[in-house]
Amino acid sequence: MTQPAPYPPVQQEAPTQPRNGFGTTGFTLGLVGLVLSPIPLIGFVAWPLVILGLIFAALGLSRVSKGAATNKGLSIAGIVTSIVGLIVCIVWVTVINKAVNDVREEANQPTTVVYEVTGDATDVSIDYTTFGETTTSDSETAATLPWTKEVQTKGLLTGGSLIVTTGDGGGSATCKVTVNGTVAKTSTARGPFAIADCTGF
Numbered sequence: 001m002t003q004p005a006p007y008p009p010v011q012q013e014a015p016t017q018p019r020n021g022f023g024t025t026g027f028t029l030g031l032v033g034l035v036l037s038p039i040p041l042i043g044f045v046a047w048p049l050v051i052l053g054l055i056f057a058a059l060g061l062s063r064v065s066k067g068a069a070t071n072k073g074l075s076i077a078g079i080v081t082s083i084v085g086l087i088v089c090i091v092w093v094t095v096i097n098k099a100v101n102d103v104r105e106e107a108n109q110p111t112t113v114v115y116e117v118t119g120d121a122t123d124v125s126i127d128y129t130t131f132g133e134t135t136t137s138d139s140e141t142a143a144t145l146p147w148t149k150e151v152q153t154k155g156l157l158t159g160g161s162l163i164v165t166t167g168d169g170g171g172s173a174t175c176k177v178t179v180n181g182t183v184a185k186t187s188t189a190r191g192p193f194a195i196a197d198c199t200g201f
Contacts, residue, residue, distance in 0.1 A: 043092050118145055
């Protein structure tokens, strides 16, 4: 009697390893981006990190939904940290843009400089210079005081000078520089050929 052939052994498939790489990568990138995002200048590096973190974490969550990955919590955490980091980056860009615009607006505002010389000296030599977007310089002689000159310059005022020299008759002379209504410099000289120097305001 012929024995029936034995059934071949059943091959058991090896268990499939979960594909958790996307979720883990997304969380790592999102976390690093979130940590770097509030730091000035360095925070610009956070932009690509949080964007890539969001993409990888979303792909990781997609794998979890298909049963190919098991790190659902880590993928969700990656999405959250990436979104928060992205929000911080956007806030920083908004703040920086506002600061730059404020500086530009200030630079475009006109600056009023008033040069004044008072006293009892006669034949006074007056030299004044204004450094701004453009430089203006002039010299005058005042037979008697007081003397006043108003100069307007556009852009940020970087400095200037007002130098007053009394004549051979002596007397006193006081120079004063006012910038946008605020006294920036004052000085007094007495005697013949004395110098009142209002430089460096």
